[in-house]
Amino acid sequence: MRFELLQPGSLAQALEMKKDYREGAKILAGGTDLLVLLKDGKLRAQAVMSLGRLSELNFIRSEGERGVAIGALVSHSDVAASRIIQQRCPDLAEACAQVGAAQIQNLGTLGGNLCNASPAADAAPPLLLMDALLTLASARGERRVAIHDFFLGPRRTVLEPDEILKEIFVPQPAGRRGATYLKLGRRKAMEIAIVGVGVAIHLNGSDRIVSECRIAMSSVAPTPLRARRGEAVFTNQEIRDGLIEEAAEVAAEEASPISDVRATRGYRLDMIRVLCRRAAREALARARNHKAEGWR
Amino acid sequence: MKIPVTLKVNGETYDLIIAPYRTLLDVLREEIHLTGSKKGCDAGDCGACTVLLDGKPVNACLVLAATAQDREILTIEGLARNGKLHPLQEAFVREGAVQCGFCTPGILMSLKALLDTNPAPTLEEIKIAMAGNLCRCTGYSKMFKAVESLDRSP
Amino acid sequence: MSDFYAVGKSVARVDAVTKVTGAAGYTADVMLPGMLYGKAKRSPHPHARIARIDTSRAEALPGVRAVITAADVSEVLIGLRIRDVPLLARREVRFAGEKVAAVAAVDEETALEALDLIEVEYQELPALIDVKEAMKDGALLVHENLHTYSGLPKPVKKTNVFFHETFSKGDVALGFAQADLVLEHAFTTQIVHQGYLEPHAAVVDIGPDGSVTVWSSDKVPFRVRSLMAEIIGMPITRVRVIPSFVGGDFGGKGMIFDEPLCYYLARKAGRPVKMVMSRQEEFLAASPRHPSIIRLKAGVTKAGAITAWEASALFDSGAYAAYKPQVGLGGTKKLAGTYRIPHVHIEGRYVYTHNLPCGHCRAPGDPQASFAVESFMDMIAAKLKIDPFRFRWMNALEDGDLSPTGEPWRGINIKETMSAAVEKSGWGKAKPNQHYGIGIACAERPTGTGESSAVVIVNGDGSANIISGASDPGTGARTILCQIVSEALKVPMERITINLVDTDSAPYDQGAGGGRTTFVAGQSAYRAAMEVRKELVASAAKLLKCAPEEAQELIDVRDGFLFLKSEPAKRVSYAQAVKGAGKSQIMAEETFSCNQMEDTCFATHIAEVEVDPERGYVEVKRITAAHDIGFAINPAAAEGQIEGGIVQGIGFGLLEEMQRVDGKVTNPTLTDYKLCTPREAPEIITLLIEGAPGAGPFQAKSIGELPACPIAPAVANAIFDAVGVRITDLPISGEKIVNALKESGLSGGKAVAAGKERADAV
């Protein structure tokens, strides 16, 4: 691992550098993915551009009824500890608290988790559930991309060579909602998910009618993804016996997991069903407990 | 090309000229000769290299030294103050929580960070704080006991 | 037992302060002026002919100071017993990860870049990666010249089975004829790494006179010295090994790895060279635990008596046998457990393949055997519908019995450990929840034998030094030596020093391993201390006006003073006694050696688990471990060994596995090779059962290795108790449990219901 190190002091400067270097400069946020790849020789870089000095990308900001904006450089531990996030997207806080362990959570960033585009990224499912919007900046200007359109494949995103992820915006869902993210590993910490499943359930006044359901999964396909058909099983349905099982069954059909050193395809499919059922039950319970409140 | 970097380690300032790709762990060990931080994996998996960066535990093997410029770095060598062991160090000695000692520096740093923010942690909180640190010798029991043996009055 | 002076107490380790402050120096911490960094080039193929190696581009890289291949190094084959491994592969590579060349450069980056510039042309050959294939007649031979190798008990030719051992007692055919029921089952165990946190490291410096100084993470400095001297072709006096702290061993730090390469690189470059294995190299090419296939067959009566027992084990040794100090593994002999069985026949076969070589790992062979035997005991008990504890109890050895292989054992204590563990655990109590399970397993392991010497010195001020070459890879051995000497001399611990000393300054020691240090090194230190004490007493006799022939009887010692038992107030200090003897110090050296052992140590572990049947997730809640330890010289250190062994054993049982595809390790990182983190650590209740006579000082037995043995089967048995499936293939992953539940039809409704209660437990 040998490279030149760029340390821009501002986003504007970083974007200028990125314009010049393009793929030549790899972006370093927390480094917990990038440095491991570089050391392994799985990736080579002429230059590495550290974003460490861009404190302007390290914020969590409530935008009232609209939602929450999170800077790309916010660490997993700051996401997990944030009162705003805990209140408004508890499943995201839960997901970030399950990344690696304390040291990795202190270094690793939310932006890095997404830009690394690992199929196992823990922060992706909760953000998929909330239709997060990503602001991609370049010297040419900014654009907003829905998280659904962001991932292209393992380690591949729609980021252009001159672009930097600047901000993750989480729109505030309306009404009574409950969500959770469950991750399966063989240990209780330091695990890359064998399967991760997030479920969000919106209730329509009554405790028994699901107005909307969202299911997002990690480690089950080349990218984290939503299980739209599984969601449809729930939408506008009254809770009845077998509904959750059916949705889990359909969600598993939407996955295309592989066999690797962590688990076989068959086990992953089984576990999608299990996690999906459990997450749905928990999300439902949380939605029922949820008293819609106004956000400041 | 090497670059100048100023590191603040254990309250001392070091002006160094280093290659930009070197990790904080390698620079601490080989340039500043603070070899208490250990390299067990060089990949973030074992925690033997744990140091505190602005008070928070991080894997020194996953930090570029140059990006730690101007930040407060605390290593195991800075844990005892004025020749007096930190209470955690004393507890580890007393409770027999040290065997081969290779994991010990990293674990002490993780626990120091825990106690700084949570002086009376539960067993579960201790385990969570240590989860990024592997120890093969002790089975962890005596380490838990060492932390639990500390005076927990706030 | 309570009036001991220094033993029997959990005193702090002598090196604990050095370790908690980060001051302890390990081999990788050694920095010498001008030192170069070495790296090894390894084969990506499990079996290939080396057609050509071109190092010219690597040599031309700025910063590279030396490149070596097999042509530059001695042709000797090395090994701890069987000598079959070359320093660098010559003409042929026999496993993926074998070293073919090495470089030394000014920094690690340059060394790594140089590796990429070494061009090796391989002709790939078919590889034997299946141990059963390797045993077939006419199989490809991993070692064509096996018969020329030294260290084999008897020469064998044209086979991959380089060692075949058998143990027999009685007549198994007769025993099976007497049985009401004959059961048979096969068990498989995986390849696991010792998991020591400190990777192998070596530094070599060659003096202007050609003398060689070695720093090494090896736990046996004297063996490093003799092997290095032999390789280089020098008398051992020209090689000095400076021990460092060793960051964990578990059997993996007993063989030299990069030390010889450091030497050749240093010689070529004219500068000292350091090599530290990366974690990946540790997984590709260290010396992990042998995977095994074990077949057991038992004959039992309806009432539960075992009439006959047949066992056979296949151990895949990988490409080389060099990494074990014995030809075989002690575990083969353990394949009939701790039970009274009249007719026993055991066979063990050790087979070469093109997999990575295996070596010694905490109780070599025993955890494999223990998993098979103790799982099988439960399976038999289930068949007979007898409680697993009762079935063991009925058949457990008692004092006076011969061992299952017909050896005499002293002080058989297995039942004491069984009842202690049962009493303190949840055995026989109500299950706290539906998917809770409890399992029991027993094991036995003898105290290790070997040779050690120690020097004990009482100085002019009454303080004492121990000079010993005994290593302490984290076990507390050096602390225990201080306690033993403190006890013998009645000098407070604070006034006793034991330093790490090099091979020129310490008397010979065979090194840690096999649970021998407390016993062998302990005896040598104790005897040396008692010699010193005698001389002190003799000197004090003059000052205390005591007749010399009565002095040893009438004079006692305490806190560094000598006094007549009849007149304790009148004292002579050690300092005065040393002076009185007309000396500046009083010193004695003793060597202790023992090669035959009739002592064995017993243990019973009880595991309590909770299984989530939907995910197959197993949480080990509590382990109760009763160990027959004779006498605990340092109870905290003994507990520490047990606790560490248990957590390591849980990893072996549930998590750890070096996965391989076509002979190549596919998970060579600590991300995917899963050691227990602190969050997997269960509550552990350790019970030290004292009182049985041990061979060590103060009747101590050994404790280092046994805790790693009964744990995996105890957990496996607990899982069976919890969810009713029996997994006989380690590790017991969630996936295996889920699949077994599906096959058995036990999942379904019951499991789903459980999932409901625990939605938050994922």
Ligand SMILES: Cc1cc2nc3c(=O)[nH]c(=O)nc-3n(C[C@H](O)[C@H](O)[C@H](O)COP(=O)(O)OP(=O)(O)OC[C@H]3O[C@@H](n4cnc5c(N)ncnc54)[C@H](O)[C@@H]3O)c2cc1C
């Ligand atoms: C021991 C260990 C355990 C781990 N455990 C988990 C886990 O449990 N769950 C999990 O999801 N991940 C885990 N990871 C992976 C990693 O920690 C996370 O993905 C983390 O969030 C990455 O963030 P980072 O800031 O460190 O990314 P970096 O390594 O700095 O960057 C990752 C990638 O994203 C790019 N990038 C980063 N920021 C930006 C940006 N703002 N704009 C454009 N591109 C950018 C980089 O160029 C790089 O390609 C683990 C890693 C390690 C080493």
Ligand code: FES
């Ligand atoms: S050396 Fe940094 S985590 Fe292992």
Ligand code: FES
């Ligand atoms: S004490 Fe050896 S690894 Fe922890």
